[in-house]
Amino acid sequence: MRTGDQIFAGLSTGSGVLILAILAGVAAFLVVEAWPAVVAPADEVPGGAGVTVYIWPLLFGTLLSAALALLIAAPLAVAIALFITHYAPRRLAHGLGYVVDLLAAVPSIVYGLWGIAVLAPATVDAGAWLYENLGWIPLFAGPPSSTGRTMLVAALVLAVMVLPIITAVVREAFLQTPRLYEEAALALGATHWEMIKMTVLPFGRSAIIGASMLGLGRALGETMAVAMVLSVSGGVSINLISRSNPSTIAATIALDFPESTGIAVNTLIAAGLVLFAVTFVVNMLARVVINRRRDFSGADR
Template identity: 70%
Template structure:
């Protein structure tokens, strides 16, 4: 006699694996969140493109400035990229140094305090940075900019003549650098803290000084984190509106002269300043410039991804 007949219900083997309810809910909500992001992104893109089309098809005379779209948006793109680039060049090395100091040099108590202060900096509204830039930094930097013109004037960047108000591209760049410093510092700090002890000890046991250990173990490990942080900062600098709008009075020119009084504005600042007074095709033109900013940001992020992935084999993740 077979024993299994004592069980009243016979289970038919299912070809589908059993999945817990909780597991299904989690998988569903995670997928949903991912899809939602894509929908929002696609929605923004569709809105920008649809609203920008009238500006692309309009005749040059109807556009603000009365010339073609590229002439209008070109200087704005240039100003956006230049100000963000200055900010990034100033902020990234500084942020990496601050993060290294917090994680590897400062005594624990000081490090914690510093960490909080840096995080607080990130919480200051951008309008406050803008006010600081225009009221404090601009006048204070006048002597420095005069010095740049006198001694480094042969470099086109510092050709001058120095703006009397101090409201220059250089001041914008420095203000933006202060704004993006906390985010780059915070991301770098988190990554540096995760450097495996194993690799730090490997370097130390070979007779590395603390700085050599950082160069051998911490920085290579944190490289992708530094790049991610820098790109987050760059994203903020590219899209920064109020600080740029307050400090610069843009004049639609393309110049590398960082310390003179005529400067290109940035896309976001220009939209903020022009939007209230615009109607009809002018609004579409502003949205077209917004579309350009959207594309620039996407490109910047893709390039950052590409840089990070290029040496994935060596990343330490395997």
């Protein structure tokens, strides 16, 4: 091999190894630092009932807010991506795509500010309405919050935050639907919407799942927006419109870490380890789902 080739091969191998080393380093740090909290006597851990009891409500809050956000954002993102790629006039589509990309670059603290200053007060009436009319559903069991700093609002803010990234990825995938297949559908007598159902959506299926997982990852780890918006009381609750909500792992770490010492620090790091593991599992599940129907994915062969 020539010297240049060797240098380049070495550099790229090194980069590949580096990413693994970083991942292993982070995992090792989390495990080592979390361990004291795991083995500590239950009454020394914050809350006084052991590390599992401490982390479980936080994990629940994290999953609930992220899942809810995804539930709102994913269908909307697909619809926006479809509009941009297949319905909007070309000039409008161009501008819209640009705006969506810009939204993805807005720092999360700005969304947090918007959530607490605008969205939360604006949803107070809606919360009361949900309580009165749909109160028999446990999700809206109330009593409704008078500040609007509810799980529902936190999830809405998270949804707005993850919307651009999902839209951007899905839009790219939709644009890559080969014209060949779209024409095949149209020539069979498909309407515009039928063509989209037959070709664009199946073709973009992997991208939709992948993008949703990206969004879920961001929602799971989102710190500032949730820390600012959510009114927290601890405990596990699926009540979306009350003022007592479980916090999330990331927000709790951010809020509590500066004032923690000793075993409390280890406990927070143990929570971080759980979050790390959850995002790992989410990503692996996404890959399993994407690979399962690879034969039909439309990938070039």
